[in-house]
Amino acid sequence: MSLIEFEHVNYSYNAGTESETLAVKDFSLTIEEGEFIALVGHNGSGKSTVAKLVNGLILPSNGTVKVDGMRTDDKDKLFDIRKTVGVVFQNPDNQMIATIIEDDIAFGPENIGLPPKEISERVDWALECVGMSGHRKGTPFRLSGGQKQRIAIAGVLAIKPRVIVLDESTAMLDPVGRDEVMKVVKRLRDEEKMTVIMITHFMEETLDADRIVVMNDGCIVLQGGKEIFERETELETIGLDVPPIKRIANKLRAKGVNVADGVLDAETLAGELCR
Amino acid sequence: MPIIIKDLNYVYSPKSPYEKQALKNINLTIEDGDYFGIIGHTGSGKSTLISHLNALTRIQSGSITVDGIDLKPKKLDYKKLRSTVGMVFQYPEYQLFDETVEKDVAFGPKNIKVPEDEIKERVKQAIEMVGLNYEKFKDRSPFELSGGQKRRVALAGVLAMRPKILVLDEPTAGLDPRGKREILELIDSVKSRLCHTVIMISHNMDEIARSCNKIGVMSDGELKCVLPPKELFSRRDLLRELNIKMPIITEFANMLADRGLDVDRGIVSEDELVDAIVKAKSAVGGTQE
């Protein structure tokens, strides 16, 4: 059994009205424990709808979503599903419910009814995971975007989910903030062995993923490892970029410079060019 | 006429425990026709600086003239000023409010008392300038558009005032790669057709390097330097001191230069870099043969 299973999922917004739009079409995807999946697509491709389907915030119009064998449309299982899958959203300002950081991070563990001492330990642990230990008693208002988003991640981590979904959690951040968040995500994968679903439109952020799933118009159009970056024109027609280094390599090859296929990072390309 | 800023200082909540000097002795001239980039970290004073340009923030000390208008006097001709300097804030789509796209775009011109028949013409031109079909969009509610379309409508709302100077605060924030590219191209075309001078705040060094002919670096309320992109991004010491990332292209050019390939360290455009590499490689190849 896979940890997360989407089977032929359809989802439409405003169902039954004339503005009904099918956001996700016949979407099937399985994710194994410990995988780092990058789900990419342009704005409006349906990728954020997938994030809300994973933990039953919205229910499929057709098809099923299962988390660790539990169906998201089974009301009795919803609470356990949300303990298993945590979602971090785009705007950190809209995810915080308390004025003091420790109270905010404690919100999740309080909801699952842990004893006070354990909640407090988890707050410490979660803050350390995101590198914000010094801010426990502070307020989120004066923090930078990247710091706020790390607090939001800590709020989800404190529940100790097995899966963390980042729903465009870097889209509103400046490059420094994005780097901060990406570092945390990598750490969660490597050290905490968490399953990560990274939803993004920045191709650079998919480079560390085990599997890249490309969505367009509610459907999966491409899926695989880094070899999908070879499909530059295909990606461009659906509004996505290949990483800039890859683009340079392709242009060089077109001009007759000898560059191997599959080069994605600066280090390797520089190595090839400066032999 | 240029924008001239002299000895500008600004203090937030003076004489309180929260007192903070947001701008320290800024001296800056932005020439007609400049595409001026402003970079700096959150809280470095960028936004305070630009909000002075159309007197949303009033001068505490120092002086500013914008296109010949002195911003110092207490009584200002706001209508004239705000039709000279168009300002597009971050996430401008969150400021849309009217029933239809047409009405929303007409809000600015109406406020500055443009004659009724001219408003219509301006609105049409502005909507088309941002790449939307006027007939198709004019009667739609701005709230039912997609994110990218909303942003264009918001931009049209500013362009309909026909400003000579366009100020943009992170115009591409939150957009996907295609959306970003389209907005930047749009700004290029606006610059050639309507707003001769463009000032843009951005955190994205690649965008700044691509678009601007001059870049001002703000840090801790001070204007640290004003340089053309190539010069700025080739000065590694300065970038390190100010904690500024290079554009990805420049970073790669530097990596190659470090390893002995003869490419310019200040290169900011992809095609230029590709050409430089081809040239350097063939030169190396040539001497070997």
Next chain:
Amino acid sequence: MKDVSIGQYYPANSVIHRLDPRLKLVLCIMYIVMIFFIQTFTGYALTAVFILALVFISRVPLLKVLRSLKAIIFLVLFTVILTVLFFRGNPEDLLWSAWIIRIYKAALINAGKMALRIILLVLGPTVLTLTTTPVELTDALERLLKPLSYIKIPVHELAIIMSIALRLIPTLVEETDKIISAQKARGADFESGNLFKRAKAMLPVLIPLFVSSFRRADELAYAMDSRCYRGAKGRTRMKIMRLTFKDFAAFLVMAAFFFCILLLRYNWFNIGFIAEIIARGF
């Protein structure tokens, strides 16, 4: 306005700041009830000394406390003037009269007492809010009112609404500033014209603000659901509120003072003579 979320809280490290917020709330209520038992200037004087002592212990600058009285200055003046003008006492008490205005001695005394009562009444909650954050207060209220949830009063829900409001107000204030700037940049004028015109001019600010508040509320709801929120059911709290020795001590002090006021009022054990001595002292 920006700092609504911290209210008028004045951070300091005093015994009063560290008291259990639930207890502080109870003591504040006791204090308010007590004020209504006071009838003599002696009582008011004692209470004034008492509350000033509290301010001193709390290490909040006196000026800060007095500033909170600014808001009620009109109420006090209004009450005083009305009482003085319209109070009808015994003819032998008449101090001064002209036209239809008659001022009695009892009116002055009454007005003075009324003013003192209002001022002292306000000082209690002021000390409470200066030494307790709104978050602590909300929390304390939720815990104190918890028994009411057994009679189906949604105490937890009310408390969470309150704390989310406290959390969102600064964000919305900031957003309002941004929208105002943006519309001003499009030539909007919020300052001129009559009231109706100005109200209409606010629409381009209010509509985007509403739209974005709904959007935020939606996203917040998703975020709360994602973090396993299901109301009060099965919910525990990280912070335990536990009454300690200092809380009992504080309670005893307040109770003792209340008792003194009652003694004065009802002249229990015939201690009226003490009050007289005190009064003469003043």
